[in-house]
Amino acid sequence: MIEANGKNFLMHGKKYSYALRVTETGFLQQLHYGGRVTEADLKYLIEIGETTAPHADMNMDMAFDRMLSEYGFYGRGDYREPTGIFERKDGASMSRLRYQSYRVEKGAPKIAGMPHVRKGDETLVITLKDDFSDIAVDLYYTVSDDTNVLVRNAVIRNTGAEPIMLKRAFSFRAQLPNGKYNMLRLAGTWGQERNPEIAPIAHGVTRLQSLMGCTSHNTNCFMGILKENCTEESGECVGVQLMYSGSYALTAEWCKNGALTLQGGICDTGFGWELAGGEEFVTPQALLTYSNEGLGGMSRGIHDFLRERVINPAHVYKRRPIVVNNWEATYFDFTEEKLYPIIDEASKLGIDTFVLDDGWFGKRDSDWSGLGDWTVNEKKLKGGLKALIDRCKKNGLKFGLWFEPEMVNEDSELYRAHPDWAIRKEGVEPCRSRQQLVLDFTRKEVVDHIYGVVSKVLKENEISYVKWDMNRNISEVYSAALPAHRQGEFMHRYILGVYDLAQRLMSAFPNVFFEGCASGGGRFDAGMLYYFPQIWTSDDTDGYERTKIQWGTSLCYPLSSMSCHVSVCPNHQTQRITPFDTRGNIASLGAFGYELDLSKMTDEEKALTKKQVESYKRTDELILKGDLYRLKSPYEKNYFCEMVVSKDKSEAYVVGERIHGIPCDYNQYVYLSGLDESAVYEIEELKIEASGKALYNAGLLLPKLSDFSSWRWHLKRKS
Ligand code: DGJ
Numbered sequence: 001m002i003e004a005n006g007k008n009f010l011m012h013g014k015k016y017s018y019a020l021r022v023t024e025t026g027f028l029q030q031l032h033y034g035g036r037v038t039e040a041d042l043k044y045l046i047e048i049g050e051t052t053a054p055h056a057d058m059n060m061d062m063a064f065d066r067m068l069s070e071y072g073f074y075g076r077g078d079y080r081e082p083t084g085i086f087e088r089k090d091g092a093s094m095s096r097l098r099y100q101s102y103r104v105e106k107g108a109p110k111i112a113g114m115p116h117v118r119k120g121d122e123t124l125v126i127t128l129k130d131d132f133s134d135i136a137v138d139l140y141y142t143v144s145d146d147t148n149v150l151v152r153n154a155v156i157r158n159t160g161a162e163p164i165m166l167k168r169a170f171s172f173r174a175q176l177p178n179g180k181y182n183m184l185r186l187a188g189t190w191g192q193e194r195n196p197e198i199a200p201i202a203h204g205v206t207r208l209q210s211l212m213g214c215t216s217h218n219t220n221c222f223m224g225i226l227k228e229n230c231t232e233e234s235g236e237c238v239g240v241q242l243m244y245s246g247s248y249a250l251t252a253e254w255c256k257n258g259a260l261t262l263q264g265g266i267c268d269t270g271f272g273w274e275l276a277g278g279e280e281f282v283t284p285q286a287l288l289t290y291s292n293e294g295l296g297g298m299s300r301g302i303h304d305f306l307r308e309r310v311i312n313p314a315h316v317y318k319r320r321p322i323v324v325n326n327w328e329a330t331y332f333d334f335t336e337e338k339l340y341p342i343i344d345e346a347s348k349l350g351i352d353t354f355v356l357d358d359g360w361f362g363k364r365d366s367d368w369s370g371l372g373d374w375t376v377n378e379k380k381l382k383g384g385l386k387a388l389i390d391r392c393k394k395n396g397l398k399f400g401l402w403f404e405p406e407m408v409n410e411d412s413e414l415y416r417a418h419p420d421w422a423i424r425k426e427g428v429e430p431c432r433s434r435q436q437l438v439l440d441f442t443r444k445e446v447v448d449h450i451y452g453v454v455s456k457v458l459k460e461n462e463i464s465y466v467k468w469d470m471n472r473n474i475s476e477v478y479s480a481a482l483p484a485h486r487q488g489e490f491m492h493r494y495i496l497g498v499y500d501l502a503q504r505l506m507s508a509f510p511n512v513f514f515e516g517c518a519s520g521g522g523r524f525d526a527g528m529l530y531y532f533p534q535i536w537t538s539d540d541t542d543g544y545e546r547t548k549i550q551w552g553t554s555l556c557y558p559l560s561s562m563s564c565h566v567s568v569c570p571n572h573q574t575q576r577i578t579p580f581d582t583r584g585n586i587a588s589l590g591a592f593g594y595e596l597d598l599s600k601m602t603d604e605e606k607a608l609t610k611k612q613v614e615s616y617k618r619t620d621e622l623i624l625k626g627d628l629y630r631l632k633s634p635y636e637k638n639y640f641c642e643m644v645v646s647k648d649k650s651e652a653y654v655v656g657e658r659i660h661g662i663p664c665d666y667n668q669y670v671y672l673s674g675l676d677e678s679a680v681y682e683i684e685e686l687k688i689e690a691s692g693k694a695l696y697n698a699g700l701l702l703p704k705l706s707d708f709s710s711w712r713w714h715l716k717r718k719s
Pocket of ligand 1: 471517539
């Protein structure tokens with residue numbers, strides 16, 4: 001709900017309020033962001049605000065950095081990180097933005113060419129105008145009564161005739177009052193994506209960012225700001241995440257008066273965007289999620305929001321295909337003869353889709369060649385894709401196919417025909433990460449070409465599933481097609497090209513299910529989820545490592561968005577041996593599948609696979625729609641445990657793992673939060689009946705198991 005009168009603005013979500021006012025000197029001041037307040041409370045909030053607002057009778061230009069101002073400007077008295085920097089023709093870039101007008105619109109704004117929230121109740125748009133340049137900034141706030149997510153972005157307009165260079169164009173600024181906060185970040189590297197780290201926020205600027213052209217394995221575009229006493233189950237926190245998939249920045253800064261300033265958006269390192277007179281620049285949306293139920297409440301709020309309002313509604317709640325993917329089974333070394341046994345076995349085990357990974361096209365016998373040539377390699381696959389698809393159909397399976405649309409090898413027909421389509425700068429030796437170059441997706445003709453060749457494959461073959469990979473970062477940031485003064489636009493234009501291709505393919509093939517991937521989970525963000533309902537979480541499928549990766553990822557992405565496969569042991573990434581059951585149990589907490597040669601499995605493994613698939617079909621509805629409760633963190637002690645509860649609390653699914661056999665750590669309990677306390681539940685595997693209250697207050701004894709062994713419990717409400 002939005003209450004606005006041109007002087008004060010009060011927005012409410014389910015459990016939060018966000019209050020702003022215009023000071024007597026015309027600045028937009030934030031009065032409150034946190035738990036609910038009422039309109040009547042505005043009076044005293046304004047009185048508090050008055051004490052830090054710049055007044056006309058003082059040297060107001062020196063007072064800005066004490067005020068919780070809604071948009072930080074550069075070079076004029078506000079010495080915190082600016083939200084935007086606007087450089088004029090004469091090189092000047094100081095600015096001072098003041099309130100001009102507001103409007104309230106129904107619903108949520110659509111952003112052409114970029115992922116955006118698909119629905120919302122209403123949107124407040126507040127326009128600020130720069131005193132010193134022709135820049136106007138529209139601040140967007142979309143709220144809905146039934147969520148705790150506030151959607152923010154800014155549209156920067158050049159209202160004059162002369163071009164203005166945007167040197168920074170962040171999406172939002174928000175502030176939290178004086179207090180002690182910790183920051184939760186999701187950090188990692190390839191194979192160890194999104195490990196949560198929680199640390200106190202120190203004085204100065206804390207900045208999370210990616211300069212890689214994608215959101216990266218290293219630091220996800222999410223930061224949690226936790227009040228000192230915030231835990232998994234209780235306390236206040238705010239999750240800040242970007243609906244963006246390119247180079248980004250998120251900052252938290254302590255300012256003089258002790259308020260914490262949060263900002264972020266497109267990464268400004270190397271950024272510059274020329275805004276011609278009359279043009280506007282739309283920044284990506286940011287999602288701010290308030291929780292007074294700890295990190296668990298924050299995650300559940302984000303999961304619901306992404307499922308209900310971001311991920312493609314045509315697919316989000318549909319049963320996910322249970323796939324077998326041939327990558328770890330064969331890598332590049334396959335023929336149809338090697339793949340047929342996998343396909344034949346898959347249908348016997350209840351698997352429904354065979355996904356053919358890298359290596360099916362061009363001269364793709366290794367990662368040195370072929371990328372860009374999206375025509376089937378008939379030397380490897382006699383009878384082409386058709387023969388494989390027929391084999392799948394004969395077995396009642398659907399067929400999925402891997403692409404890496406953004407890439408090219410120098411040894412490819414595409415590169416030989418269009419060397420200038422690869423990102424590189426004449427005279428600079430290109431970085432050949434994984435032996436490949438990145439295509440210049442800032443160029444429309446390149447995106448058009450890739451759309452043409454990929455859609456041809458999709459049109460000519462019965463393909464129900466596409467895995468869209470992206471295996472390297474962007475270097476030599478430069479486009480031969482952009483003039484010198486526009487090179488700073490490269491990174492953002494690149495990701496706009498990716499979004500354009502994704503949107504066109506999604507629109508042309510609405511029934512095809514798209515899975516994202518970036519060398520494992522290197523581009524796992526809310527922007528990608530707008531197009532791809534699930535994303536390959538990590539190349540590390542080890543039954544223990546995955547507890548950590550999935551735990552971290554679940555902090556701000558729903559279980560159904562995480563693609564999770566059972567692979568062989570010793571694990572290809574860690575060499576660790578974990579029980580087959582464990583690999584299945586942990587993978588069942590996401591979009592489930594296999595990544596191995598089914599035909600080489602032992603009979604026992606085959607029987608287990610059949611059981612795992614059957615069991616997954618019992619719980620996949622919970623994974624798609626349920627509420628997640630993280631019960632035991634693998635980062636803290638010797639157990640991992642998570643539970644998903646149906647919205648009506650009639651059933652729940654618990655998966656746990658005991659990491660090491662340590663003497664005497666047996667009498668450990670898990671407390672099942674999230675159940676209906678007044679209901680009685682039956683735990684099928686334990687043959688126990690107990691009330692939701694007892695299961696939470698008295699808990700359940702954790703099983704005594706050996707290294708990396710796991711369990712699952714199905715709970716059903718009896719009364
Ligand atoms: C990286 C992905 O994460 C893998 O699953 C696989 O698709 C390879 N790329 C193929 O090159």
